[in-house]
Amino acid sequence: MKKRMAFSPTLIVLSLMLSSCVIVPKNSHVNLSADDPTVSAPAPSSAAYIASTDIRHDVDWRCRNAWGGPPPERSVDKCREDASRRDPDFIALALSGGGSRAAVFSAAVLFELRRHGILQQVDAISSASGGSVTAALYAASCDDAQDCPAAVNPDLRRTIWRESDVYPKLQQNLIDRWRINCWRPGNIIRYVTYFDRTDVMAETFAETLFGGTRDTEDSFLFRDLNPRRPYLVLNSTSNTDSAAVPEIFTFTEQDFERIRSRLDLFPVAYGVAGSAAFPGAFHYITLRDYGRPEAQFVHLMDGGVQDNLGIESLWRILLHDNGARYRDVPVLVILADSRPAANPKSAADPDPRHFLDYFVDFSNVRDTYSLLMVENQRLRAREFEKYIRSRPRGLFIHLEFGTLKDSHPELYGKVSGIPTNFKICDEQAESLKQAAAILVEKAVEKIRADAYWGGRFN
Numbered sequence: 001m002k003k004r005m006a007f008s009p010t011l012i013v014l015s016l017m018l019s020s021c022v023i024v025p026k027n028s029h030v031n032l033s034a035d036d037p038t039v040s041a042p043a044p045s046s047a048a049y050i051a052s053t054d055i056r057h058d059v060d061w062r063c064r065n066a067w068g069g070p071p072p073e074r075s076v077d078k079c080r081e082d083a084s085r086r087d088p089d090f091i092a093l094a095l096s097g098g099g100s101r102a103a104v105f106s107a108a109v110l111f112e113l114r115r116h117g118i119l120q121q122v123d124a125i126s127s128a129s130g131g132s133v134t135a136a137l138y139a140a141s142c143d144d145a146q147d148c149p150a151a152v153n154p155d156l157r158r159t160i161w162r163e164s165d166v167y168p169k170l171q172q173n174l175i176d177r178w179r180i181n182c183w184r185p186g187n188i189i190r191y192v193t194y195f196d197r198t199d200v201m202a203e204t205f206a207e208t209l210f211g212g213t214r215d216t217e218d219s220f221l222f223r224d225l226n227p228r229r230p231y232l233v234l235n236s237t238s239n240t241d242s243a244a245v246p247e248i249f250t251f252t253e254q255d256f257e258r259i260r261s262r263l264d265l266f267p268v269a270y271g272v273a274g275s276a277a278f279p280g281a282f283h284y285i286t287l288r289d290y291g292r293p294e295a296q297f298v299h300l301m302d303g304g305v306q307d308n309l310g311i312e313s314l315w316r317i318l319l320h321d322n323g324a325r326y327r328d329v330p331v332l333v334i335l336a337d338s339r340p341a342a343n344p345k346s347a348a349d350p351d352p353r354h355f356l357d358y359f360v361d362f363s364n365v366r367d368t369y370s371l372l373m374v375e376n377q378r379l380r381a382r383e384f385e386k387y388i389r390s391r392p393r394g395l396f397i398h399l400e401f402g403t404l405k406d407s408h409p410e411l412y413g414k415v416s417g418i419p420t421n422f423k424i425c426d427e428q429a430e431s432l433k434q435a436a437a438i439l440v441e442k443a444v445e446k447i448r449a450d451a452y453w454g455g456r457f458n
Helices: 002-018 044-049 061-066 076-081 099-115 130-140 163-170 174-182 185-190 197-209 253-258 268-275 312-318 362-390 401-407 409-416 426-448
Strands: 090-095 124-128 231-238 248-250 285-289 296-302 331-337 394-400
Touching: 090 099, 090 130, 090 312, 099 130, 099 163, 099 331, 099 426, 124 130, 124 312, 130 163, 130 197, 130 231, 130 268, 174 197, 197 268, 231 268, 231 312, 248 253, 248 312, 268 285, 268 296, 312 362, 331 362, 331 426, 362 394, 394 401, 394 426, 401 409, 401 426, 409 426
Parallel strands: 090 124, 090 331, 124 231, 331 394
Antiparallel strands: 231 248, 231 296, 285 296
């Protein structure tokens, strides 16, 4: 009896920690108010870059070198005035969700597009969930160690965008690292606050991708992103009863302005976590809405719940200002879709249940969710393609595993069967790289056959 009495409090404490129960209301949000007089004003360099729906597509990609410096050194306007440096079209990438499968596949697509001279001309990258891991890493990286723009924080080091540096980061077992971080003594103490396992995942992203920490002063902020990269649009899903917050919440100036907050001082790792907070595994990312007189909050989860392809935000950009800005602009959108097979059950299996299904039918729930996600993505892609084709000069390239089903059935089986998780083995990664090379090569053939886009790339 005495042993039971001594053991019970331990169980209670562990239960509270594991369930992330809140006792002390601290650390509920990490975003800062736009009206806080104690916070420094936005730097001109960050103001020139931070993603918005008002993308300066008419600036040639070679002029991005001028975005990093403050006036009068910045020569963006001079680039716009130079007819030879005018960019006549809008090129965007959409990177789908799918854990490490999506992260590695998206990176492989980016490397292949760079080889064909397409990546260098991209104006915007929109991503969801696992695709946001790669998108954020690319936005923070540079191509050459000798030509890396300095981050606002000189202690931060940018990743060089080369295969030997990128793939080791993306192929790390993020789940195991997250589990280790969950049991750090410093984190265990914080579980009695609003701090939870999603905050730990943000820490994990900060450490593994950007070489920083959760602390703002030691982490990549949005102002530290490479101003020579395309605009970065990280997508999340808002589950908040507020008309001021859209269902698809993006880490852009527009959506942060809705809540009167500073995007430039927000940690990029938290933006990635807000986009990749898969329901069930992780809790919400919570932001403070400073636009309300009383305390109000925005609750964000995985962007894949609402749009796992990252195309809705691109649609929003193209329709900005009633579409006037982009009405006559040629548009090319390339979607890297790492959607897996819907996991159908074998016709030869009389009983497809797993052990736990004898108590609660988890497999059925998971398969139902998977089927709904696949169908939702298929419909969204079809509608978006219809919109792009309706434009005077629009081209939509959909890179999806299903294209490999007939021509490369073995490779299709390998890549479509990779589970959605934040861990991946070397063999799976190599299959994804091979798939990306095949799909991008076919896409480039289609692009070169187009009357307008044929002469734009190598």
